[in-house]
Amino acid sequence: xxxxxxxxxxxxxxxxxxxxxxxxxxxxxxxxxxxxxxxxxxxxxxxxxxxxxxxxxxxxxxxxxxxxxxxxxxxxxxxxxxxxxxxxxxxxxxxxxxxxxxxxxxxxxxxx
Amino acid sequence: xxxxxxxxxxxxxxxxxxxxxxxxxxxxxxxxxxxxxxxxxxxxxxxxxxxxxxxxxxxxxxxxxxxxxxxxxxxxxxxxxxxxxxxxxxxxxxxxxxxxxxxxxxxxxxxxxxx
Numbered sequence: 308x309x310x311x312x313x314x315x316x317x318x319x320x321x322x323x324x325x326x327x328x329x330x331x332x333x334x335x336x337x338x339x340x341x342x343x344x345x346x347x348x349x350x351x352x353x354x355x356x357x358x359x360x361x362x363x364x365x366x367x368x369x370x371x372x373x374x375x376x377x378x379x380x381x382x383x384x385x386x387x388x389x390x391x392x393x394x395x396x397x398x399x400x401x402x403x404x405x406x407x408x409x410x411x412x413x414x415x416x417x418x419x
Numbered sequence: 420x421x422x423x424x425x426x427x428x429x430x431x432x433x434x435x436x437x438x439x440x441x442x443x444x445x446x447x448x449x450x451x452x453x454x455x456x457x458x459x460x461x462x463x464x465x466x467x468x469x470x471x472x473x474x475x476x477x478x479x480x481x482x483x484x485x486x487x488x489x490x491x492x493x494x495x496x497x498x499x500x501x502x503x504x505x506x507x508x509x510x511x512x513x514x515x516x517x518x519x520x521x522x523x524x525x526x527x528x529x530x531x532x533x534x
Contacts, residue, residue, distance in 0.1 A: 339521075409454075
């Protein structure tokens, strides 16, 4: 079983739709939860991060963590064609070291 | 802006060739990483380095080696390329005093095809 599971999609939505992207994980030691966005032919870039459980909002993006269910989500409101990209969840624990575990990424298409 | 550059965007090599992938970052970051990215498997860590001449194995180091002679440069070496090493290779860096979520800054990737 992978430590982090993410549906690879593709997910295709019309412009203006609310998008929900999700990951599940198995390691209860994870404390930091990140979402990276990767445009075609580019490297991933950090979009948002949260620490432990709860919600975090940044403009049209909301990250949600439910540690009891080991489930994290990224919501995109009023989706735009420019949001078309691959979204990778990532997580790490609170102890020292450099290990970040990435999900496989969900490919999102927002149609104009 | 942090900039991580990789020497080639696309590379085609033959089985058995020695392959060098170069990565340079310009933000004086201590930590550098090499990942490979394959559909359905996500990013898998090959090697990382937290200082010059220091290296640590990641999850899939077999068939790879690395070199870090200067702080800004981290090289990935495929000693004898094989077809199962056809992949997208991503280099990343992060500062040692990064917040605990440890944002990593990625290069654009090198798509390697081994024939």
